Amino acid sequence: MATDTRELSAAGRGRAAVRIRGLERSFGPRKILDGLELDIAPGEFVALLGRSGSGKSTLLRALAGLDHDVTGKGVPDAPDDVSVVFQDARLLPWKPVLDNVVLGLDGPGARERGRAALAEVGLAERESAWPVELSGGEQQRVSLARSLVREPRLLLADEPFGALDALTRIRMHELLRKLCAAHRPAVLLVTHDVDEAIELADRVVVLEQGRLIADLPSVTDGPPRPGTPEHAALRGELLARLGLGAAAASKREEVLV
Amino acid sequence: MSTLTKKPAPERAAGADRPGRAPGTRGPRLAPGRPRRFGKALGPVVLVALWSAGSAAGLIEPRLLSPPWTVVATAGDLIADGRLQGHLAASAQRALLGLVFGTAAGLLLAVAAGLSRIGEGLIDGPVQMKRALPSLALVPLLVLWFGIGETMKVVTVALAVFVPVYIHTHNGLRTIDSRYVELSETVRLSRRRFVRHVVLPGALPGFLLGMRFAVTAAWLALVVVEQVNATSGLGYMMELARTYGQTEIIIVGLVVYGLLGLLSDGLVRYTERRVLSWRRTLAN
Numbered sequence A: 001m002a003t004d005t006r007e008l009s010a011a012g013r014g015r016a017a018v019r020i021r022g023l024e025r026s027f028g029p030r031k032i033l034d035g036l037e038l039d040i041a042p043g044e045f046v047a048l049l050g051r052s053g054s055g056k057s058t059l060l061r062a063l064a065g066l067d068h069d070v071t072g073k074g075v076p077d078a079p080d081d082v083s084v085v086f087q088d089a090r091l092l093p094w095k096p097v098l099d100n101v102v103l104g105l106d107g108p109g110a111r112e113r114g115r116a117a118l119a120e121v122g123l124a125e126r127e128s129a130w131p132v133e134l135s136g137g138e139q140q141r142v143s144l145a146r147s148l149v150r151e152p153r154l155l156l157a158d159e160p161f162g163a164l165d166a167l168t169r170i171r172m173h174e175l176l177r178k179l180c181a182a183h184r185p186a187v188l189l190v191t192h193d194v195d196e197a198i199e200l201a202d203r204v205v206v207l208e209q210g211r212l213i214a215d216l217p218s219v220t221d222g223p224p225r226p227g228t229p230e231h232a233a234l235r236g237e238l239l240a241r242l243g244l245g246a247a248a249a250s251k252r253e254e255v256l257v
Numbered sequence B: 001m002s003t004l005t006k007k008p009a010p011e012r013a014a015g016a017d018r019p020g021r022a023p024g025t026r027g028p029r030l031a032p033g034r035p036r037r038f039g040k041a042l043g044p045v046v047l048v049a050l051w052s053a054g055s056a057a058g059l060i061e062p063r064l065l066s067p068p069w070t071v072v073a074t075a076g077d078l079i080a081d082g083r084l085q086g087h088l089a090a091s092a093q094r095a096l097l098g099l100v101f102g103t104a105a106g107l108l109l110a111v112a113a114g115l116s117r118i119g120e121g122l123i124d125g126p127v128q129m130k131r132a133l134p135s136l137a138l139v140p141l142l143v144l145w146f147g148i149g150e151t152m153k154v155v156t157v158a159l160a161v162f163v164p165v166y167i168h169t170h171n172g173l174r175t176i177d178s179r180y181v182e183l184s185e186t187v188r189l190s191r192r193r194f195v196r197h198v199v200l201p202g203a204l205p206g207f208l209l210g211m212r213f214a215v216t217a218a219w220l221a222l223v224v225v226e227q228v229n230a231t232s233g234l235g236y237m238m239e240l241a242r243t244y245g246q247t248e249i250i251i252v253g254l255v256v257y258g259l260l261g262l263l264s265d266g267l268v269r270y271t272e273r274r275v276l277s278w279r280r281t282l283a284n
């Protein structure tokens, strides 16, 4: 069932949304990305895991065209209409919410589209509030609306929910899944949270020593089914790849028992 | 003796039904607290009270510092015969013109220096040098260049004004968070929009701080030029009074300068509150 949908989306991909071959990036003598390869199909949701400092943000910045202070070889083949959700919501504090959402957009319909995007994230009535007047989760929703109103072909998100509490995170997961299902951008989501990765993504990749050392289809497609043996196995596998073998094993026992 | 046996009222000791403080009635613990009405007038009122008391008690020599009532009467006379208004208008015109030209120059140079490395290399050094020169030191040169007319006075004021405007605006520009620059790149802002939506609003707090220094600098520079070479203006009125030993007129002039400084600072701060309402700071 899960495989079926993936086959469908694979069939629908004329060409990959993202195509990376032999990407290298270094800070001084330190090679952070070393011959990295990655394809993302249109509409595919990929989660990127990796130790802290493994180069996840560096990869994302290369895709977003923000890698000015880094040397290296290779330019990722990515669409022009890329949108980034940063870890901090990164709203301009001197602009009301709606102006932040439509920042840089042209045309008479821009504000209307901005309003619609705000409504999608459930903040329609806060359009004239200042960013400081919003809670952390609300700010992150505004930043999501700012990304989606651009209808990007590629959505890059660098630990967008890292600063949120567990409950808000769950709500944001639901929202992100719903919005991605509606707009179908290709997504690359950086996260530290294995469960988040499994829950949201079609595919989970692990970055280590400058390359992707794992590229696993997520067992969950649509609503996640934690507690199933497949889920536990994938979780254990990912944790093992992240260098948490022992912990992974014990967790696996726990779930399987 | 009976007081010893009296028990404290139990409910007060328990404090259970003490009316709770409504949220928001108490200020934050570390911030300075709610602003009080007329709170800013406290200091000046105390000063005037001390001055009056000293004069009435004969502790203050009237030739050195006239008593407040003489100063008020003199101010009344000066207003009645229109002299004060005339001098004030002359001074205000110079201050305003100098402020306009100086602010425009400071702003333009700051934006030029903040947005391009070449601009910074060209502009920043000379401005820092100008900063070290007091306005008074430039007056002889400006007299040679512009004569002793209005132009020289306006230029002196403008030169005093543009330095703080430049310094604080430039600083505001340079300290704009690089994260906002990144954001602008990812939403593909054009350079013009980047300046308009990110750079200028981001530098606005710095610019307004510069303006607060600038208005004070404008009045200070004015005192200098009007006392050196003028036939009208508050500085001239005071200089004339000095030659005739009219202490009370000097003090009227000083008070007017003080009020003008207070008024212009208040105006800038009012503007600050209006245009920076997106900020949450200790003051509000």
Ligand SMILES: Nc1ncnc2c1ncn2[C@@H]1O[C@H](COP(=O)(O)OP(=O)(O)OP(=O)(O)O)[C@@H](O)[C@H]1O
Residues within 6 Å of the ligand: A027, A032, A050, A051, A052, A053, A054, A055, A056, A057, A058, A059, A069
């Ligand atoms: N501007 C920079 N100058 C020098 N070194 C840098 C710079 N940015 C990142 N690095 C280094 O590159 C490596 C990868 O950084 P990166 O931010 O991509 O890691 P990450 O995987 O995103 O980590 P985290 O999960 O903690 O965010 C780190 O070791 C970091 O020290």
Ligand SMILES: [Mg+2]
Residues within 6 Å of the ligand: A056, A057, A058, A158
């Ligand atoms: Mg990172």
